[in-house]
Amino acid sequence: MHRSDLYASSTAAQGGALAGLAMATPASQHAEARLNGQRIAEALRLLSTTVDVQRRIVRAGDTVYQTGQRFSHLYILNSGIFKLLSLSADGREQVVGLKFRGDWMGFAGIAKGHYACDAVAMDTGEVWAIRYDTLLAACARQPELMVLLHEAMSAEIVRERESVLSLCTxxxxxxxxxxxxxxxxxxxxxxxxxxxxxxxxxxxxxxxxxxxxxxxxxxxxxxxxxxxxxxxxxxxxxxxxxxxxxxxxxxxxxxxxxxxxxxx
Amino acid sequence: MHRSDLYASSTAAQGGALAGLAMATPASQHAEARLNGQRIAEALRLLSTTVDVQRRIVRAGDTVYQTGQRFSHLYILNSGIFKLLSLSADGREQVVGLKFRGDWMGFAGIAKGHYACDAVAMDTGEVWAIRYDTLLAACARQPELMVLLHEAMSAEIVRERESVLSLCTxxxxxxxxxxxxxxxxxxxxxxxxxxxxxxxxxxxxxxxxxxxxxxxxxxxxxxxxxxxxxxxxxxxxxxxxxxxxxxxxxxxxxxxxxxxxxxx
DNA sequence: CGAGTTATTGATGTTTGTCAAGTCTAGTGG
DNA sequence: CCACTAGACTTGACAAACATCAATAACTCG
Missing domain, CATH: 1.10.10.10 (Winged helix-like DNA-binding domain superfamily/Winged helix DNA-binding domain)
Known part of the structure; x- marks a missing residue:
């Protein structure tokens, strides 16, 4: 094993708690995949019917928002693949995330009012832009929309932690x-x-x-x-x-x- | 410089876009700190007046939730310091986050319905627990609460990216x-x-x-x-x-x- | 076809991990 | 109050992983 495995003492006791993470069989994985694909399709449908979305076709290299720009919209990827580029004050540049169909982009901008990274298309695709203020209003009316949004943000946090885990261990x-x-x-x-x-x-x-x-x-x-x-x-x-x-x-x-x- | 600095070509053009990230002077930093402290106090007040919070005193080593447990509550730190411990299926264990007064814990559990890590107190403190379903309902009634929640999740995403940047560069x-x-x-x-x-x-x-x-x-x-x-x-x-x-x-x-x- | 980008592979050096003392501190019990 | 001990920390010597430098090959696009 690589690096520190100091916490071994506490892990054994939690085997039971990990049951929820048990490996899926290939068959159930496949079913899960289809289910997941349906969930994404449903989410996109819900969005396009309840809020105003601006659709935009992008080509490899296109940028939908840049670091420091005033935050106004969230973006949802309908197709294509994006990378999120974070640049630190001192010029270090870092790919901090990859986005696929159904993923949201721009969450990091909510807190500070400015986008915290660049979103760059890596091939052709379609992005939907949604004004954040109208989305908030829609969420208040439509609880399922709020749930959707929270799940997307939560999923991003989960994914980011998996990255850290991979990088560190x-x-x-x-x-x-x-x-x-x-x-x-x-x-x-x-x-x-x-x-x-x-x-x-x-x-x-x-x-x-x-x-x-x-x-x-x-x-x-x-x-x-x-x-x-x-x-x-x-x-x-x-x-x-x-x-x-x-x-x-x-x-x-x-x-x-x-x-x-x-x-x- | 350490490791890849391949994207240097694109950075120069974005100096202007970075204006929002310009360094604050010590004086304004201090003012910002006070402002931030007030914001946290205000957020805690808003929460305690609009939703039902269960307060709990914790001591170093106490756990407020564990990996795999069914997700039900979000937690807010009123005082003390917490670490978030992520454990992967194969037993790697990783500190994936540190939490201070005003920070939320448990966001990662929203997406999958189970907590994705352990939240462990590192000294004595007070945590507030809020049922997620009641919080959702409150958010629908009270837009400012929803804004608060989104900002907290967004801030967590931002922080996590800073971690990745530090780890990688x-x-x-x-x-x-x-x-x-x-x-x-x-x-x-x-x-x-x-x-x-x-x-x-x-x-x-x-x-x-x-x-x-x-x-x-x-x-x-x-x-x-x-x-x-x-x-x-x-x-x-x-x-x-x-x-x-x-x-x-x-x-x-x-x-x-x-x-x-x-x-x- | 040829220029420029992208990828592979080898040789070498640096950083960091690993192993092994040994020190400091706090806590325990005589 | 003073050993005694266990855990946390420091430091050194060495090894392994990875970065760096360099040369070459493969692919892309005009």
Missing amino acids: LPADARVADFISYWADSLASRGLRTDQITLCMTRAEIGNYLGLTLETVSRALSKLVRERLISFAQKGRRDISIPDIGLLRSYAQRGQTAAGHTLQ | LPADARVADFISYWADSLASRGLRTDQITLCMTRAEIGNYLGLTLETVSRALSKLVRERLISFAQKGRRDISIPDIGLLRSYAQRGQTAAGHTLQ
Whole structure:
């Protein structure tokens, strides 16, 4: 195990409490994915019928808001993939989040009245913009809208914590494996194919997101290929096949090739 | 500079957009702190008058909720300091957040219906529990309550991103300096003294929070003392004096001792 | 086809983790 | 009040992981 495992004493007692996190079987995962995809579709429908949304088509590289701009709208991704770029006062730049269909963008702007990062499209897609003040008003009238909004913010907090966990506890190879698993899961939970995925990010961007250099990312990918956990499509090295997502995930979690990931 | 600075090309153009993040002068910082402290007091007053809160005194080590428990309440810290402990399915344990007076806890539970981490008190304090369903109902009646809630969730997202930024872009020493600055800022923005602060965490916990080992934390602290950026109180090594928070902050940001942090 | 970007791979150096003393502190019981 | 002890902390020596530097290959787009 990597780094501090000092709290081992308290973990044993909580095995029971973790029951809610028990691994789903492949079958139930698939059902869950469809359910999740439906939930997203429903959420989008609810939004488009209850509040005024401005739809906008974006192409790779387009920005829907920038750091420091006055906060006014929240954005929901109908299709495409976005990255959130945070830039610190001293010029460090960091990919702090990835967004897929159904995800909201701009939450961080609510607290301070200014957007806290740049939202940049990584391929073509469609974004819906919603004025925050009108959304608030709609939420007051329509409780289910408020619930939707809270769940989205909560999910973002959860995801961000998973990032921290990965950054703090996993070695480079596992972090890259975890990243690919996350990407695949994100697609899967939206009902998209995951046996062949296209990472629309350069090695440098992946490295930045994972706190690694581009060379380390490249080496990690090569290693994953050698271990047959992933493989590249014939042409190009952006298209990745994942023969067994479970194997990849357990590699990420244990930081090594796991024999029999289906064991409890 | 540490690690990838690949996006330098795009940063220059956005200097203007960053105007909202311009550094405050010490005087305005102090005013801001008082304002912030008042805002927290006001928020607590609003809550206690509009919704039913259960108050509970906690001592160091007490837990107000645990990973996997069914989500039902949100919690607000009236006093004391909490840590949030996330434990992954495979047993990795991670401090994913620190909470001070006025902070909310439990947001991550909204999305999945179960708490996503343990909330553990690090010293004595008072927590207010609020049923989430009654809070939702109150929010629908009372828009200012909803705004309050959204701002709190947004602030948590912002803070979490700052963590990621620190983890990904700063070397060990700077990360520790950044951590101490963050702690001091957290106290300052609540109107508390910051020239002498008590970190109620062991080196192991700090290391876990920062993705470092306890030895590295210890060495970093020793180095900060050598560089006169901090100093320990006579007895014990938990009480830290910060002669100049600005110097410490610029050390964190530049990753080295900065001459003249007041320069633009 | 050729220029420029992106990716891979190797050689080397630095940072940080690991292991191992040893010190300090607070708390316990004689 | 004074050992005694257990946990927290510090420091050094060494090893491992990762960053850096550099050379080359592959792909993209004109």
